[in-house]
């Protein structure tokens with residue numbers, strides 16, 4: 001017998017569209033604290049921090065958090081702690097990747113050979129507290145139609161570019177009309193062969209992966225790569241798994257990038273479980289990013305030597321194709337910087 005609660009929960013999720021879920025995100029610290037049964041002592045700091053970078057959590061994500069557990073690895077990604085409000089340590093800045101200075105044509109970030117990031121919009125369904133774009137001037141990147149044409153023109157005029165990466169914010173928060181129009185316009189540029197979509201929507205609002213979206217992607221002449229962003233196996237529930245498998249069955253390559261986060265996924269078990277859970281849905285781990293030193297996120301930082309030791313252990317536990325590349329982004333370099341795995345553990349200083 002199926003408990004009745006399950007039936008009710010299941011049907012309420014199925015009837016709410018991704019647009020409704022996007023409109024229904026939780027943005028108040030009080031409401032989160034109440035629904036997740038968090039201690040009252042945590043509330044004030046969260047309220048203060050959310051004035052700098054608002055709280056935003058889709059219900060589908062919230063439902064995977066264990067009530068009353070302040071150490072829940074999903075909670076820690078979205079709940080502002082008091083440390084966000086403390087003065088930043090040396091080296092933590094507002095724009096760690098220099099994106100504001102490489103952002104000469106609105107909407108375009110062109111730092112690497114052959115590929116450009118297209119900032120399609122500024123909004124995300126979820127606000128991740130460690131996000132390096134938490135201070136990014138998105139307002140300036142909400143493009144007018146004229147600016148769209150200029151951004152596409154930038155790509156057209158550079159035959160050395162063969163890949164366009166839709167980024168944001170989250171490109172899948174765009175409505176279908178806008179998104180499909182953009183994909184079509186990119187498909188019409190002859191030298192573009194690949195379209196990559198960097199998105200957290202399949203993880204936080206899996207209902208976004210509609211049949212219409214999948215059809216549109218598979219009908220494009222472009223090779224499509226979807227890079228999702230999941231940091232912990234607990235994020236991958238049955239709905240997320242179904243959405244990831246759907247992309248795979250449609251012939252879309254799906255990769256994952258994660259951020260290495262202190263006390264969230266910086267241990268061997270978390271990383272092994274994440275890789276296994278991803279591959280169960282046919283997703284391959286791609287990058288594991290060291291934290292970008294952005295103001296307000298220093299408490300998420302994992303020391304590079306600890307990260308390297310973790311990679312050594314991970315390689316001892318998983319096949320090579322399930323081990324992500326440990327990378328850091330260094331401003332001014334022509335690619336992400338890969339961090340070598342040591343031969344023996346690095347001793348802590």
Ligand SMILES: *Cc1c(COP(=O)(O)O)cnc(C)c1O
Nearest residue numbers: 109110111112115116117165336
């Ligand atoms: C990360 C990034 C890319 C993509 O890099 P890959 O190594 O190809 O995944 C492209 N442009 C910018 C500005 C980036 O930050």
Ligand code: SF4
Nearest residue numbers: 124126127128131200
């Ligand atoms: S989804 Fe990505 S861009 Fe958006 S807040 Fe999270 S880390 Fe930042």
